Amino acid sequence: MGAGFSLQYKDYEQMSLxxxxxxxxxxxxxxxxxxxxxxSKQSRELDVDxxxxxxxxxxxxxxxxxxxxxxxxxxxxxxxxxxxxxxTVEARLWELSSCPIHAVAGRSEEYLGVxxxxxxxxxxxxxxxxxxxxxxxxxxxxxxxxxxxxxHADGDAVGEYDLERVEVELTKSPGISLALVGEWxxxxxxxxxxxxxxxxxxxxxWVYGQLFxxxxxxxxxxxxxxxxxxxxxxxxxxxRIEPEFEGIELTLISMF
Numbered sequence: 001m002g003a004g005f006s007l008q009y010k011d012y013e014q015m016s017l018x019x020x021x022x023x024x025x026x027x028x029x030x031x032x033x034x035x036x037x038x039x040s041k042q043s044r045e046l047d048v049d050x051x052x053x054x055x056x057x058x059x060x061x062x063x064x065x066x067x068x069x070x071x072x073x074x075x076x077x078x079x080x081x082x083x084x085x086x087x088t089v090e091a092r093l094w095e096l097s098s099c100p101i102h103a104v105a106g107r108s109e110e111y112l113g114v115x116x117x118x119x120x121x122x123x124x125x126x127x128x129x130x131x132x133x134x135x136x137x138x139x140x141x142x143x144x145x146x147x148x149x150x151x152h153a154d155g156d157a158v159g160e161y162d163l164e165r166v167e168v169e170l171t172k173s174p175g176i177s178l179a180l181v182g183e184w185x186x187x188x189x190x191x192x193x194x195x196x197x198x199x200x201x202x203x204x205x206w207v208y209g210q211l212f213x214x215x216x217x218x219x220x221x222x223x224x225x226x227x228x229x230x231x232x233x234x235x236x237x238x239x240r241i242e243p244e245f246e247g248i249e250l251t252l253i254s255m256f
Contacts, residue, residue, distance in 0.1 A: 004059040011052040013078060023048075030055040032073055032086065036131050038151045038165055042108050043232050044084045050077045053084075067092040085109045103132040112155075125155035131165075138170070145169040161187045175214035182207045183229055203227065203244070218256065224249040 008030040017025040025048050032055065034040040053075035061067040068091050075084040088106035112123045131149035138144050147167040154160045162185060169179040184205040208226025215221055230244040 001063060002061050006055075006057045008055040010054070012046075012048045013050060013052075015048040030073070031075070031084075032071055032088070036104055036129075036149070037147075037167075038129050038131055038149045038163060039088070039104070039106055039108075041151075041163075041231055042086075042110060042127050044075065044110065047077070047083075051075055051083065052078065065094050067094075081111065082109070083111050099134050099136045101132065101134050103130075105130045123155050123157035125153055125158070128152045141173045143171050143173070145171070161185055177212040179210045179212075180207075181210065203229070218254060220253045222249075222251040222253065224251075 008028065010028065010030040012027060015025050015027065016023065027046075027048060029046045030053060031044055031046060032039075034043060053073070055071065055073045057069070057071045059067065059069045069089070071086070071088045073084065073086045074082070076082045086106060086108035088104060090102070090104045093101045106127075106129045108127045108129075110125050110127075112125060129149065129151040131147065133145060133147045135143060135145050145167070147165070147169075149163075149165040151163040151165075152160070153162070163183065164185070165181070165183045167179060167181045169177060171177045182205070187204060206227045206229045208224055208228050210225075211221075211223040213221045213223075224245075225248050227246040228242075228244065231242055232240070
């Protein structure tokens with residue numbers, strides 16, 4: 001049995017340092033970095049010119065079989081306008097009928113000011129997300145994983161919509177992993193026509209298969225076949241957009 005607590009605080013104003021369009025100022029973000037796919041879609045990019053806030057994280061472990069964690073994040077500008085607020089609760093159960101379970105539930109609220117033609121459209125969105133992961137042995141060195149998730153979004157300017165995600169993964173230790181991932185939404189055609197809505201295609205269903213193969217120490221081959229939605233990839237408060245993809249993608253990752 002044990003517990004841990006951490007607190008991060010930030011107060012940034014006019015700290016941007018750019019050259020040739022590249023941002024060189026990279027202070028601690030005090031923002032969560034989610035490994036859960038649906039939660040990561042709402043990852044926030046740090047504004048080093050006008051942002052203050054904090055992140056509080058609490059962990060509690062019960063013996064060797066269960067652990068719980070909670071995180072609260074708040075960010076606002078110096079005018080007192082709330083930019084981002086999120087609370088998540090996670091639970092891990094390591095021994096439950098030989099099938100370890102990991103689950104998370106969260107609520108986040110984000111302020112988005114985005115351009116629609118010549119106007120600035122204010123949109124405050126609330127996301128409620130739940131995901132769960134189960135791991136199970138199959139035979140020999142093979143094991144399996146099932147991940148399911150649901151997210152409900154409600155925005156002032158865009159209305160309500162839902163996202164669903166299912167992942168099935170087979171892994172042979174060491175070195176081989178096969179995954180089938182499906183994601184779909186109920187975004188309407190009317191919502192898709194709104195220029196400020198962050199839905200980037202007419203698609204509402206994406207399905208892809210993925211292979212991870214360890215070739216040698218420090219080298220991994222990744223093969224993706226199918227369609228993948230556009231989404232954010234964030235680290236340390238800096239984000240980039242991965243475009244929507246359909247086709248075959250082959251990636252070699254080498255670490256020296």
